[in-house]
Amino acid sequence: MRAGILVSLCLCISSFLSVPLPISAQGSGDNSAASAAGRITAATSSLNHLSDLDAGFLIPDTFDRVQEAYDRYTRDIREGKSTRDIDRSHTEFDAALVLARERLDRVNELLMVPLEKRAAAQRANAPAMVPDAFEEAESRLERAISRLEDDRVSDAFSQGQEAAALYDVARSSVIEMSLIGSAQIGLAEAEDQDWDRLAPASFAQARRLVDEVTGALDRGEPLSAALRNKAQTADYAVRRAIEIAAQVDGLRKDPGNWERMLLSQEDLARQAADMAGVGADFLANDPQAIMTESLRTLAARQDSLGRLLQLAEIDAAALRAEVDSLHQAIEEQQIRLSSMVESYQQDLQRRKEELDRERRELRDYLYEKTQLDATAQAQERFSDDEAIVVRDADRLTLRLIGLSFQAGRTEIPRGARGLLERLGEFLVLYPQTRVAVKGHTDATGAEEKNVTLSKSRANAVMQFLADQSGVETERMTSSGLGSAQPIDSNNTRRGRDRNRRIDVVLTFTRDL
Structure with a gap:
């Protein structure tokens, strides 16, 4: 440095x-x-x-x-x-x-050393905190400088060393004042007022702490946290000793204070005795003895409670270990159950897929069988002169060639009612089908009128099926196609009779 x-x-x-x-x-x-x-x-x-x-x-x-x-x-x-x-x-x-x-x-x-010491003292604010000590060091340094200007090097060096020591004293005094100054002042006041005689033990302890701090400062020990804490402890000890001395002085001046103090001690001893469950006979024992016995009893009780607490902690540790073991077993069981559930779910999914496939196959089979049965039933129920049965994909068409309307008329011929009744019975057998009633005419007359006429004839047939056979109207639709789809020649009477027909188209669904 x-x-x-x-x-x-x-x-x-x-x-x-x-x-x-x-x-x-x-x-x-x-x-x-x-x-x-x-x-x-x-x-x-x-x-x-x-x-x-x-x-x-x-x-x-x-x-x-x-x-x-x-x-x-x-x-x-x-x-x-x-x-x-x-x-x-x-x-x-x-x-x-x-x-x-x-x-x-x-x-x-x-004079490097005293100059360094001077700078350190200035940083510690020694000129303001301990002006006399700092001025003494300054005076000694000025003498050293004067000797040096007179080329008296040896004297200058000696005076400089003395100045360095005085600067150290000034700096240490500042540090000591900041750390332990109030405690030293308190001790000095206590000595002046003879308070240390009233509380000798407390002042002895306080003085010992103050001496330890000042000794550490004199030895140049660093201002560590431990030294600062000891200085605070010393300051507290001095203030506490002064307070105790003041209380003792108050007791000494007023005899009534002694009585109050003794009664206060008895009250504290009685409270301790009540807590410990021991007798408080102040005629046989002084308060201090009762307090000591109470504290001994409470300490023994505390030891007993401590042992019980240790046993409880041991039991709690065993319970915690058992609980941990149970938790582990539960976790393992949950893992096994999860694996089983996953396996069951996979098996259930496979079975569901198989059942869906079988259901689809059954539906397809029944769908196909229903159409075949319906076709066979239609062929069996209606002769070739009554209806032509045509199966196409999911539709079954019944061309009612046995139902021939009179030219320009929409009334159902009396001779065709039996055919329509058997048709209604047939439709009731297959409620899952949709029914489209389509009217056709021959080529006679205007096509616009033929379309209207064919539509009216289809409506008449649909109404007959609903009224006479109980076929749900929701299943049926009607349309008129006029002469657009002939099945025979319109040049002959027989052909025109066959063209004036009704086609009933059944559309099958796959709903079972």
């Missing part, structure tokens, strides 16, 4: 000396090119650098000579004296600066 401060000071001095000198110092031939203000500014800057290095304190006599040379030099410039006079005064100023640098180097080298 000392070397660091010395290096820093040397660097500051070097920077001071590196400031450009007045123009006149660079050669008298340049004086005419430099302004008077510029030369004064350069000289002032050099002087200020020297002042910043605390030269006024460290080398006071030398610094005074530098200031005198500065005053002469700047005065010659301001008064416009000759170049020769200005050069001469500048040479004197420059020589004073060089000497100041040498003296500063010497002071910082020989």
Whole structure:
């Protein structure tokens, strides 16, 4: 650290000396090119650098000579004296600066330790906190500096060492005041008022703690957290001792206080006895003995409870272990059940898929069988002269050639009612089918009228099936196609009779 401060000071001095000198110092031939203000500014800057290095304190006599040379030099410039006079005064100023640098180097080298101690004391605010101690150290350092300027190096070094010790004392005093000052003041006041006689044990303990803290500070121990805590403990001990002394003093002055204190002790002892379940006979025992017995009983009870608690903790640990084992068993069982459920679900899914497939196959089979049965039934129920049975994909068409309407008429012929009744019975057998009743005409007459006529005939047949055979109307639709789809020639009477027909189309669904 000392070397660091010395290096820093040397660097500051070097920077001071590196400031450009007045123009006149660079050669008298340049004086005419430099302004008077510029030369004064350069000289002032050099002087200020020297002042910043605390030269006024460290080398006071030398610094005074530098200031005198500065005053002469700047005065010659301001008064416009000759170049020769200005050069001469500048040479004197420059020589004073060089000497100041040498003296500063010497002071910082020989008095490095006290200067470091001085800086540490200043950082601790010693000038304000302990001004007398700091001023004494300052005075000793000034003497060392004075001896050094007189080239009395040995005396200067000795005085510097004394100054360093005094700076340490000042700094330690500040630290001690901040840590333990209030406790020391309290002890001093207690001694002045003779309070330590009223509470000797408390003050002895407090004084011991204060001495331990001050001893650590005197030994230069660092301000650790432990030392700060001990200082706080010492401060509390002093304040507590003062409080106890005040209470003792109050008891001493008023005898009634003794009675109140004794009764208070008995009350506390009685409360402890009640808690412990022991007798409180103050005629046979003093409060302290009853309190001691009560505390002993309570301690024994606490020990018993502690043992019971330990046993309970052991039982609880065993229960926790058992619970953990049960949890593990449950988890394992859940894993097995999950595996079984997953297997069952997979098997159920397979069975469901198989059942769906079988259902589809059965539906397809029944669908096909129903159509075949319906076709066979139709062929069996209706003769070739009554109906032509045509199966196409999912439809079954019955061309009722046996139902021939009179030309231009929509009434169902009486002879065809039996055919329609048997048709209704047939349709009732297959309720899952949709029924489309389509009317047709021959080519006689206008087609528009034929379409209307065929539609009316289809409606008449559909109404007959609903009324006479009970076929649901929701299943049936009707349409008129006119002469657009003949099944025979319209050039013959027989052909025209066959074309004036009704087609009943059954559409099968796969719904079972």
